Amino acid sequence: MPVAFSLRKAIAGVTLALAATACQSDSKTAETTAAGAATSPLTAGIWRGVLSAQGQEIPFLFDVATAGGQPTVTLRNGEERLKLDEITTAGDSTTIRLGVFDAALVVRAAGEGKLTGAWVKYDANKPYRVPFTAELGAQPLFPVMADQKVTSFDGTWKVSFKDDTGKTYPAVGVFTQTPAGVTGTFLTSTGDYRYLSGQADGNTLMLSTFDGSHGFLFTGKQPGSTTPDNATRIEGDFYSGLTGHETWTAVKDPDAKLPDANALTGMKPGQKKLEFKFPNILAGGSISPSDPKYRGKVLVVQLLGSWCPNCMDETNFLAPWYEKNMERGVEIIGLGYERTPDQEVAARKLLKMKERMNVGYDLAVAGVADKDMASKSLPQIQKVLAFPTTIFIDKKGEVRKIHTGFSGPGTGKYYEQQNAEFNKTIDQLLAE
Known part of the structure; x- marks a missing residue:
């Protein structure tokens, strides 16, 4: 997820009680766990997590494994596996620290094989909490209609994103579609949107990712018509947390490319050396x-x-x-x-x-x-x-x-x- 987008958008939401739990000291948490007064709600298996935002679900899959009574969580985004091993439990809440990021999933049991809680980012300029739920059991990332003809989104696409102010920026979409689903990403001049995965359902594409720092949802449809030169096109939306939203359009183009990343900026006239301390x-x-x-x-x-x-x-x-x-x-x-x-x-x-x-x-x-x-x-x-x-x-x-x-x-x-x-x-x- 390119920083140009992530720095423009903020995300907020869920209960103050969960945030307070997340801020408890590690020593107190360790003492509570060691005393046997707290039990982690994380059961071994495959879970489907959902971040709720803007009337949308941003889904992701994660694995839970236990060894010696201590759980580990692994986020799954396409081929990527992000192992999370800083997990503590206090009272009825469990805090899953999200790798190098100053963020966590703070969860509690919501019935057998179910979790509720929040994705909390501690490094934001204002409270940054997104409602989160999860359910145990292997299931598709996105629900799809059975026996429906699926449109192909496979290949390379020339993409244009537009934010809510009307500002646009170019991108390249690269998708691989198999009977198991769709994987890929969008490249932009400031970076890429990392590992995306999802499904095609009829003429609709659904992709998401959650890496601990960003939760993204991309939806797109092929409207059935084409551009004047008969190129296949997609029209879609991009959601990021509770407030981030952009629209995007794409035209299939195997030769799509971005501006030269080595020519976007340079030294000021007359400057040759970088000086800092x-x-x-x-x-x-x-x-x-x-x-x-x-x-x-x-x-x-x-x-x-x-x-x-x-x-x-x-x-x-x-x-x-x-x-x-x-x-x-x-x-x-x-x-x-x-x-x-x-x-x-x-x-x-x-x-x-x-x-x-x-x-x-x-x-x-x-x-x-x-x-x-x-x-x-x-x-x-x-x-x-x-x-x-x-x-x-x-x-x-x-x-x-x-x-x-x-x-x-x-x-x-x-x-x-x-x-x-x-x-x-x-x-x-x-x-x-």
């Missing part, structure tokens, strides 16, 4: 590209946020890549832009990400999660358009390329092409 997330000290550690080396600067799934996709690529390649004379600096002005809180969020994702390169607190503020913090750059943004610096300390956005593994061949380009750029700069 930001606090290291580790105790004391600062990080600057002019530090002795980075001199004479190829340097990659990653603009990211621990709240950003596209950033996590890039970090999942960069962290192991760095471990394999740092001895070649290349370094990476991650500049964190967090949803808090408190540097200590921001540093803790980034440190949690660093530890959970085994990030070996340096991370600094650079500012708040706002593209305009990020642009001001790096005044040599024309404009920061997205999180993540990746900046390539040569051995002389000069910026050679700025790549906007990141196409994650849910985009398939686009992900592979992007990573091949990344390696090619590094090889060229190291060879100079």
Whole structure:
């Protein structure tokens, strides 16, 4: 889910009681659980969860497994599996922390094999709670009509999204359709909407995802008519939580592509070097590209946020890549832009990400999660358009390329092409 959309929209809703439960101390929760006074309502098996918003259901599947009495939850989005192992129970409520994100599912039993509760995001500027229910038992992600002729949505599509103000932006839709369902994603200039999965029902397409930071629902229909050049088209809606809504249209086009991600922004006229000095997330000290550690080396600067799934996709690529390649004379600096002005809180969020994702390169607190503020913090750059943004610096300390956005593994061949380009750029700069 591209940051351009996620930063514009906020989500809110469910009970204050659940939020209070979610904020109980870990030590108190651990004591309650250890005393045997609390029992988790999470039963082993496949569950279908539903986020309720805008009169819509945003469904997702998750697995529950138990080992030694301690449950683990695994979110399922297409081929992706996100394991959640920070789970605590206090009283009748269970809190499932959502990976690196400062968010949780706070749930309680609502009858045998049923849960009720909320998706709570603690890092939002205002209360961010979305009603949540779940039911145990293998079932389709979306209910479909039996014995109904199914329209094909398979292939590559040229897409245009329009928000409620009338502003539009281009995208590319890539879908794979089998008798088991539909998987795919949308690519945009600021990132992709990650792993989507769902079903086609008659001439209707239904796709959703929930990764802990975003809950998305895409619906679309092929109206039966075509464009003037007889191309098949789709008309649809995109829902995000309680308030986010856009419409989208698509035309089937195997050659659909986005603007060049390396040409969307650059350095200001007369500027060649990136200059900054930001606090290291580790105790004391600062990080600057002019530090002795980075001199004479190829340097990659990653603009990211621990709240950003596209950033996590890039970090999942960069962290192991760095471990394999740092001895070649290349370094990476991650500049964190967090949803808090408190540097200590921001540093803790980034440190949690660093530890959970085994990030070996340096991370600094650079500012708040706002593209305009990020642009001001790096005044040599024309404009920061997205999180993540990746900046390539040569051995002389000069910026050679700025790549906007990141196409994650849910985009398939686009992900592979992007990573091949990344390696090619590094090889060229190291060879100079």
